[in-house]
Amino acid sequence: MADREGIFAGDDPFAIARSWLAEAETSEPNDHTAMALATVDGDGMPDTRMVLLKDIDGNGLDGSFVFYTNYESAKGAQITATGKAAFVIHWKSLRRQIRVRGTVTREDGEQADAYYASRALQSRLGAWASKQSHPLESRAALVAAAAKQGVIHGTNPRRPPFWGGFRITPVQMEFWADGAFRLHDRFRWDKQETAWSVTRLSP
Known part of the structure; x- marks a missing residue:
């Protein structure tokens, strides 16, 4: 698209996402990886909460976004039941946001083990x-439970079997940037079989 230039330029939405995230790291005062994660429960009632994005993996049609949580939490149970989720990352400092909708699978192997091992002992x-x-x-009671786990697992606890990652593979992404007089720029990327299609949206 001819007018998709500057911060929106490129053929890979994951490259754009990484670029924006890197900018936010230097400008956002707290939690530049914070994203509002949306799921639905068994009755179709929506649910939203903040989580931290930990990885943007892959490129092109094979990219995904990874976060970690307790699989037995409300969001874990809802994702396991539906296999779908959405999220939005909004950076007030940059006046930009990224929206993602997609399918979800578990990240439950070596990558999850490595991330868990990188966390502070008390967090583990x-x-x-x-x-x-x-x-x-x-x-x-929570503090006491954590202390008890320290006695049980020592200083090098393994990753709990009920704790790990979720990998969101987008079917749709949207990049938004604030514009003067609320004439914002919005580009929606829709995943096709062999490529992404990009559409400019009205603000």
């Missing part, structure tokens, strides 16, 4: 201790 023990999204008696 916390993953063992927290029954994420389930009722909790008190914060003191």
Whole structure:
């Protein structure tokens, strides 16, 4: 598309996403990888929460976005049931956002092990201790559970079998940038069999 220039230029949406994320790392004061993840429950009721993007893997038609969580959490159960999710990353400092809709698979192998091992020890023990999204008696009970896991697993805990990654493979992506007088720029990328198609959208 002739007018897709500057920050929107290129034939690979994952290259654009990486470029924007790198810019946000230097300009966003906190959590430049934060994204609002949307899922639905068994009744079709939508659910949204913030998670942290940890990897943008691959290129072209084979790229994906990876985050990590407890598989037994509400979002984990909802994703497992539907195999689908959406997210948006918004950077106020850049006045830009990326929206993604796609299918989801587990990242449950060596990449998940490596990321888990890179976390602080207390975070690794916390993953063992927290029954994420389930009722909790008190914060003191959570702290005690984490301390107990430290006794059980020591200083080099393995990754819990109920904790790992989810890989979102987009079927659609949208890149948005703020424009003067609310005349924003929006480009939607739709995945086809052999290429991405790109459409400029009205703001």
